[in-house]
Amino acid sequence: MQIIKTIQWKDDKVIMIDQRRLPLQEIYNAYEDYKGVADAIKHMVIRGAPAIGVAAAMGVALGSLGIGVKTFDEFYKRILRICETLEATRPTAVNLAWATNRMKAVCLLHKDLPIEQLKQRLKEEAMQIQREDIDSCKKIGGFGHVFLENGDSVLTHCNAGSLATAGAGTALGVLYAASAEGKVLTVYADETRPLLQGARLTAWELQKHGMNVTVITDNMAGALMKDGLIKKVIVGADRIAANGDIANKIGTYTVAVLASRHKIPFYVAAPTSTIDLTKKNGSEIPIEERDSKEVTHVLQHQITPDYVNIRNPSFDVTPAELVTAIITEKGVAEPPFEKNLKILAG
């Protein structure tokens, strides 16, 4: 029951729903070369750590089809260049490099195959990554829904749903799984400025799934928690450091601080591909600063005076101490994360 088709491979094209145009328009873009895919990731036609991992893998596969060389060495050099382009699109999510590394490994493992067969193998690997992501969402939902009770009201930030993955989603995957178990939930979605993924995407896909969703501006969550209206928080992650620090959409840290003050459990749902054991803690995770126009404008309409200074960090880091549990496709990590994440990701 895949209600939303975020990314698909079809007739050697990559098809993505254009998330910049949601919720008012439902348009699907077709990409025939890897540069188009890289551009789509950079400009957030597709976003969400797991989804851009799948997109990068498909981008490599698509790019390989256009390589007209005869030797493996030449082929691999071109693959590396394609990977570099795709990896450079977004710095924070680790799933991009995780996916391109898998594609590189496939090349090296099958270096003796004829080039045309190797291209076929890359395509299969991209499909495999997509299938794994669908499966991973299902398992995250399975492990996660036990944390939610019938009647719970749950806050989520940004979009960690079907639109952020190839499957049912991570954080929202948990909500869908709880709902499938018959638990009735009330969901609050932070609108998530600057790009409004909560107001535009989370609200849209929760409605498509028949869930009860209420959109609030990012600055309302604290007041709602104080009034006892929020019982649980669940979010996704773009990168998880070895100590359990979480890089996720800007504003996540604020939600975690508020949840901690109100003694509300704060759950993170993400596939193990999001865990980066090479980063000791969150301070080592690169934080993308995006174009100031995302803040000065909303839907292309200017809201600030001309020439005003802007900050636009796209992510922030939530320290592990504020996280109740990390829900992955391999099981749930609870503190101490240092030890337990290593077991899951190892």
Next chain:
Amino acid sequence: MQIIKTIQWKDDKVIMIDQRRLPLQEIYNAYEDYKGVADAIKHMVIRGAPAIGVAAAMGVALGSLGIGVKTFDEFYKRILRICETLEATRPTAVNLAWATNRMKAVCLLHKDLPIEQLKQRLKEEAMQIQREDIDSCKKIGGFGHVFLENGDSVLTHCNAGSLATAGAGTALGVLYAASAEGKVLTVYADETRPLLQGARLTAWELQKHGMNVTVITDNMAGALMKDGLIKKVIVGADRIAANGDIANKIGTYTVAVLASRHKIPFYVAAPTSTIDLTKKNGSEIPIEERDSKEVTHVLQHQITPDYVNIRNPSFDVTPAELVTAIITEKGVAEPPFEKNLKILAG
């Protein structure tokens, strides 16, 4: 040196800068009757607790000019109806009722005057309230600027500036006073969804005053505090309860929680007319819930899917325990607020 003319009385008209159109258009509306003034308050042509107090007083004076009766009793009955209309426009700011109560008191005090002279007296009282507000801002700046040091970076939320008062502003008045003392400040302005008073108004007026201002989305303040980029927080207030609980623009509570976590001083600047000793604590302050379209749309453009649920509380309550000091025109209240506010407001 009044750079911005938020509200003026001119030729028996009330002139207001239309704050809904800022910063892209600088348009002044002229109101010839009290219903227009009430409408302007309700639809936020003018906003900010002290400014709407002045507007309400001018509205009563304007309304009195249109009353064509001969006896005091008939006149006063009409005045009460005008006050009722003005008081009903916004429920949270106490300054509205504070101003209309002063106008009523003037009537009762001068009930023996001929009606035409009484109208004159009401006009003078409205001018007096405006002058007092200008003076009050100056004094708040004088008491407040000592809390800021040269080189400080200060976060503010919503707009508590010239545009929120008849004078230099409350929270921003403190910044202007510090700047006039030669202290160089960096100001961060929360954009303040839904109506973007920070991005539109605070940025605009700080620029007009030659201040260094950076606009951020509401969900970025936490990350900036974590990075050590914010040294002080200063905000205004719409109503202050007897125990020091502060009702202010939605999101203020979240900023206070974040400031507390990062051990950043959190200052509130407001005239004593904002203190409501009849409210024991913040839970007794009515919180206005505004039209959901303010959340579903930005500058008339829809951002959410159709039919989505919305919450739109316009204010929240910051508990006194999170407030470092309350700066008024009569001096600074520090904890215990219960005792010290009573002294100031008494």
